Amino acid sequence: MSKSYLEEYEAGYTPKLVMEEASRCLLCHDAPCSKACPAGTDPAKFIRSVRFRNFKGAAETVRINNVLGAICARVCPTERYCQQGCSRSGIDKPIDIGRIQRYITDFEDACKMKILEVKKPNGKRVAVVGSGPAGLATAGLLAQDGYKVEVYEKEAKAGGYLRYGIPEYRLPSAVVDREVKRIKDLGVEFKLGEKVEDLAKLQEEYDAVVVAVGHGAGKVLPIFAGKRFVKTAVNFLKDAKRKKGNLKLPDNVLVIGGGDVAMDTVTTLKLLGVKQVTDVVYETFEEFKASKKELQGAQEQGVSIIDGYVPVSLKGKTVKFEHRFIKNELKVKADLIILAVGQYTEAGLLGLDVNKAQEVEGVSGNLFVAGDIAKGEKTVVYAVRSAKETAYAVKKYLGGK
Ligand SMILES: Cc1cc2nc3c(=O)[nH]c(=O)nc-3n(C[C@H](O)[C@H](O)[C@H](O)COP(=O)(O)OP(=O)(O)OC[C@H]3O[C@@H](n4cnc5c(N)ncnc54)[C@H](O)[C@@H]3O)c2cc1C
Ligand code: SF4
Numbered sequence: 001m002s003k004s005y006l007e008e009y010e011a012g013y014t015p016k017l018v019m020e021e022a023s024r025c026l027l028c029h030d031a032p033c034s035k036a037c038p039a040g041t042d043p044a045k046f047i048r049s050v051r052f053r054n055f056k057g058a059a060e061t062v063r064i065n066n067v068l069g070a071i072c073a074r075v076c077p078t079e080r081y082c083q084q085g086c087s088r089s090g091i092d093k094p095i096d097i098g099r100i101q102r103y104i105t106d107f108e109d110a111c112k113m114k115i116l117e118v119k120k121p122n123g124k125r126v127a128v129v130g131s132g133p134a135g136l137a138t139a140g141l142l143a144q145d146g147y148k149v150e151v152y153e154k155e156a157k158a159g160g161y162l163r164y165g166i167p168e169y170r171l172p173s174a175v176v177d178r179e180v181k182r183i184k185d186l187g188v189e190f191k192l193g194e195k196v197e198d199l200a201k202l203q204e205e206y207d208a209v210v211v212a213v214g215h216g217a218g219k220v221l222p223i224f225a226g227k228r229f230v231k232t233a234v235n236f237l238k239d240a241k242r243k244k245g246n247l248k249l250p251d252n253v254l255v256i257g258g259g260d261v262a263m264d265t266v267t268t269l270k271l272l273g274v275k276q277v278t279d280v281v282y283e284t285f286e287e288f289k290a291s292k293k294e295l296q297g298a299q300e301q302g303v304s305i306i307d308g309y310v311p312v313s314l315k316g317k318t319v320k321f322e323h324r325f326i327k328n329e330l331k332v333k334a335d336l337i338i339l340a341v342g343q344y345t346e347a348g349l350l351g352l353d354v355n356k357a358q359e360v361e362g363v364s365g366n367l368f369v370a371g372d373i374a375k376g377e378k379t380v381v382y383a384v385r386s387a388k389e390t391a392y393a394v395k396k397y398l399g400g401k
Helices: 015-023 032-036 043-051 055-065 069-075 097-110 133-144 173-184 199-205 233-242 260-271 292-300 380-397
Strands: 125-129 148-153 189-192 208-211 230-232 252-256 276-281 304-307 309-315 318-323 329-333 336-339 367-369
Touching: 015 043, 015 097, 032 043, 043 055, 043 097, 055 069, 055 097, 069 097, 069 173, 069 380, 125 133, 125 199, 133 148, 133 173, 133 380, 199 208, 208 380, 230 233, 233 260, 233 336, 252 260, 260 276, 260 292, 276 309, 276 329, 292 304, 367 380
Parallel strands: 125 148, 125 208, 148 189, 208 367, 230 336, 252 276, 252 336, 276 304
Antiparallel strands: 309 318, 318 329
16 A cells, blocks of 8 residues: 555545435434434434535534544544444445545534534633543533633643544544644633642642543553563554654564554554564454454555464563464564553542443542543543533533533
8 A cells, every 4th residue: 555654544525425425325214323323423414414515504513413523533433333223234335424524524624614602601610631532522512611621631732542542544633633723712721741640639629620531551461561672552653643653663563462453553563664564363353353444454554464362471572372262372573562452541540449441430529530431432432422421410510501
């Protein structure tokens, strides 16, 4: 593939193509696509507006329902949500809802539309800890209702995994910048480079505090602990995004893991010119966790994927694996090993109770949680849903409507 790390993977629709795709929509009554969106973005309604060439109306539907609509348009695993139940699948294939939504939000941006409005200040102050999608969406929703919201973020830029995780070729930084600016324009204040260590102090200072610190740390399997040539996938992807792909990488890299984060890692490595990328995966192909689209992207890049093996020991830079079901050993030598075997939260460092599923339990009073550390699926659209639920709970607690 000739695309570079900095080029967007999938082309956006032209005006002609978006109309053609929207015209395939059956305009279903009680539409399954709208019921299936965790954030309530209402695809059936915005596609109907596109059919009538009312792009402003379409943008309003997206943005009012989903404060991070342009980001979800690009990264949402639509095949698991809105597109899964699409009635058009029975005829040929589902409507490409994500790409239609992307056209609409790009149009919204090109026309400099300002859709969201802010109510009069209500005198209440809310602190949000973490500026990933959950923190951004909670802040945006509360700001619209007249709350004074301040977001604390330990990194130099806002966005969480949108900024420092999802690769540039799938989610350009320029799109994240635009979405963050939309939240700022609602009056939200960002305190960047400020790591929160004392929640009790914030709880005293603000009327409510929302913690949205995510699952920021990559897991390390014990046999790899402390090795200089071993990195976690989230740290590798963060480096790649920060340095715009300018990384010094060896010719031969081994990745361990088979979820979407692993697929982002192997594809990024190939786009950055690594000759030999081998991915060894615990799951068999039948059990694969990664989305089909991401897996296909990795395969198109020429990544070698070996399924069904567990790493059991490390000697020098050679990892020995054993097959989960048959008596078979595999040895792979690599100059860099990247572990994509899951993430965990550091919310415990803030004194919060974290369960085995890496979710925070037992918060009360003026303390709330949102995003990956709350109950639910760990996706951007779920972070938006969680933000909606949390913003509602904060308003109820503070006596708002
Ligand atoms: C590589 C990768 C690719 C992904 N791809 C997709 C995808 O394509 N589609 C999809 O839907 N989902 C994807 N996900 C999952 C998605 O990114 C997460 O579910 C989502 O970002 C969770 O949002 P969040 O706001 O809860 O947490 P995060 O995005 O993790 O944000 C948490 C923020 O809190 C900050 N923070 C942490 N501790 C503190 C502190 N003490 N003080 C101040 N700030 C703090 C962090 O710096 C960070 O900015 C991906 C995840 C990864 C890692
Ligand atoms: S389910 Fe599919 S066909 Fe029906 S309204 Fe939604 S996008 Fe259109």
